[in-house]
Amino acid sequence: MKMILKRLLLALPNLIGVIIVTFVLTRALPGDPAAYFAGAAATPEAVEQVRVKLGLDRPLPEQFLHYVVDLAHGDWGSSLATGQKVTTEIAARLPASLELTLCGLLLAVSIALPLGVLAATRPNSWADHGVRVLTTMGVSLPTFFTGLLLVYIFYYKLGWAASPNGRLDAFVTSPPTVTGFYLIDSLLIGDLAVFWATLKQLILPTVTMALFVLAPLARMTRASMLGVLSSDFVRTARASGLTPGTVLYTYALRNALLPVLTTMGMVFSFLLGSNVLVEKVFAWPGIGSFAIESLVASDYAPVQGFVLSMALLYVVLNLLIDLAYTWLDPRVSLDG
């Protein structure tokens, strides 16, 4: 418990930094920020109202305080297009993005880790060369392009995949919201039809997300395993006659996963970034496409809200990685 608190404290400077940067971004708008938030169609009186409401006529430090207080109260502004509060919009769409991102991560990990281990245990085999080619190519793939390619091949040409328009086919109704994750919610009410429908829509976008992060994960796993397999303690394990399984999993892999875990931070950064692109290609109703629509409509409050929520999510994810690492590695001290 003390460990968690200590780690939380260490994450605080990042949190503060994020809030400061988003504040600067909201106020760094060229021209008159009030006009931007009021919208293109606003009258001069409306713009003045917005200016006073947002405290844009106040000195900067006061504005910052105002901003932080507003954030804490859930007042992140309103969307000009929908008229809804930004927090409401984001809360409604967040599960869609999270479901997609988590599925992408799960798929990537379940392929990359075994591949990396295989490449390390069989050096110079086809698996090893395959992984090396994959990792160099993988980081060159433009996410939006691979998404489109997959749609073309698997939807248009082969007809295997579902059409890329959202989380569910138009004729299927979404399950009642418990978590917002359709996969979980449909299972909770035992509705397998909706479950499969959701899965069908999820496949292509998930694969697109996974492909992008597969490369750094597989590369790191391979490199880490190679290092660990030639270590002294693996030699001791072998010299003690332990089974290959024990040597590989209990001795080698557990140690090799530690550097891979530290790579996860970068992986999440890529994942959250490509989330936006994938949502556009597959018309996914998440916060990414919400941000894009708002951008096009010059609706700025939602875009700021999007950046802030993604950043907060990222801070939380990094904190989780930190905690996981501390839990797995007994050598890491609390102050570390």
Next chain:
Amino acid sequence: MNAPVASLPLLHVADLSLEFRTRSGTVFALENIAFSLNKGEMLGIVGESGSGKSVLAYSMLGISDGAARVTAGTAMFGGADLLKASEHELREIRGREVSMIFQSPRTALNPIRKVGHQIEDVLKRHAAVRGVDLRERAIDCLKRVRIPDPARRYDAYPFELSGGMCQRILIALALACQPSLLIADEPTTGLDVTTQAAIMELLSSLAAEQNMASILITHDLALAAQYCDRIAVMHAGHLIECGPAEEVLNAPHHPYTRRLIASTPHTAPSIAAMSPIPGNLPDLRRSDLPPCRYAGRCERFEAACNAAPLPEFAITPHHTVRCWNAE
């Protein structure tokens, strides 16, 4: 120190040759190695760095580097040839019949696993111990190597223990299933002198208790002199002299052994009197290596030394040397 026992040797190595295939050529790491080891005996293998001592040890257990190839020879242990055993058969022998401990004990233990659990892994594998007995047996192993407060140390991680303590854990691991042969590869290098002595005392008393044979690989002649029954001297992949410790040290026959002893601080009367051995080890990648690899550095060198393959000369039935000009 006992006189060698006149019975079937525990380990008998004959004509062992090993090479490494590397991108820059073949390294002829071992050539015609022959020695035997009796039950309860401690054999010291001494030599310079790069003489092939560790390579020899690794080949006994079959844990050599992937590029290593045994090109000739046998290593008879318990009626079977270790060099021809399958990986599966070797896994049964390692840790149960033949164990090994290494230098740098801190890095030789899994850093993120409790030491007690690491001992349990070996017990589970070879001794078919299960359940509650496991922890007790593991703590017993720790007691045997005289670790203070073994129940508490059981839960420790390697980074929390000193180098000497880690070496004791490694010994506990190696001896958990009471093997008949222990190979110790430079077990005290890197430890301070007091700890060195303690570890060596531990090793020799445990060996005596269990009537276990051991091979001590070291570059420290004084250590070998103190604890070993027999000494084998290696140079550039050749085993050039082998015999009872007292004989080899007090009346060495091979010119290299003589110079090795003369360059040891303990035996020389002063630092000024110490004479280093001239020259360097030959490059073992040359395909035109002479039959005697010490020829290039030897003061007794004659043209005849390069003529024919080096045989083994028996000074006494128990003391052999490979030199045309042994005296």
Next chain:
Amino acid sequence: MNTKHLRYVLKENPITAVAFSVFSLFVLMAIFGPLIAPFDPLDSNAGPALSPPTWHNPFGTDSFGRDILSRVIVATRLDFGIALAAVLLSFVIGSAFGCAAGFWGGWFDRISSRLADTIMAFPLFVLAMGVVAALGNTVGNVIYATALINLPFYLRVARAESNVRREAGFVEAARLAGNHDLRILAVHIFPNILPPMMVQVSLNMGWAILNAAGLSFIGLGVRPPMPEWGIMVAEGASYIISGEWWVALFPGAVLMLAVFCFNLLGDGLRDLIDPRRRT
């Protein structure tokens, strides 16, 4: 490193040699693009609208009847230009700050490290989106945004490398000879950290192109009818579902090739400079 060594290295690494040749091809396209393109990229009479690849239009035409091959060739200049400008900007500012931070330490080090950490606290693409949204939807701002998100990499590498060399013998010697710190930094430290920084630059260029294309895919930066790979893929996206694959495929494939080429070059450079770091 003389030409003989260079030739030896290229021979030993055929992949790097191929990457280098493809890279040179791209550079030629970037420089001479408009001259070698068969059609004017904005000409909407280059062929019938939305026609598949033919001899006349090897990459087909888009919905406005513009020749895609010409547009792809001309787009090279813009994509490379944006990426190069962004990377150069990050490189210059990042190395300057990083060197100073690694060499002098103290409050400057703390502030620049804090700055790098704050940038890295965001998912980088999202931050770029936010910056462009805040500053305005222009190509210039895309360059600034891309430069900003690349800054931490250069800052950290420069800081680490100059920190290591701070205590080196030749620095001590220079100091004793009476050189003051700034001169030491410029003349002694900076040239020595260039090799690892060059590797960073090459690896970064690929990523910078991906970022720029990604931003224009979602409508930030480049506006139609400017030809740019990302925006062309976006234009072609809606036609993929109806089977007109060439509109999006060719720009996307060329984009992928360019990034791939930079990554291979970066790997090759890294192997050249420090073979121990090979993965």
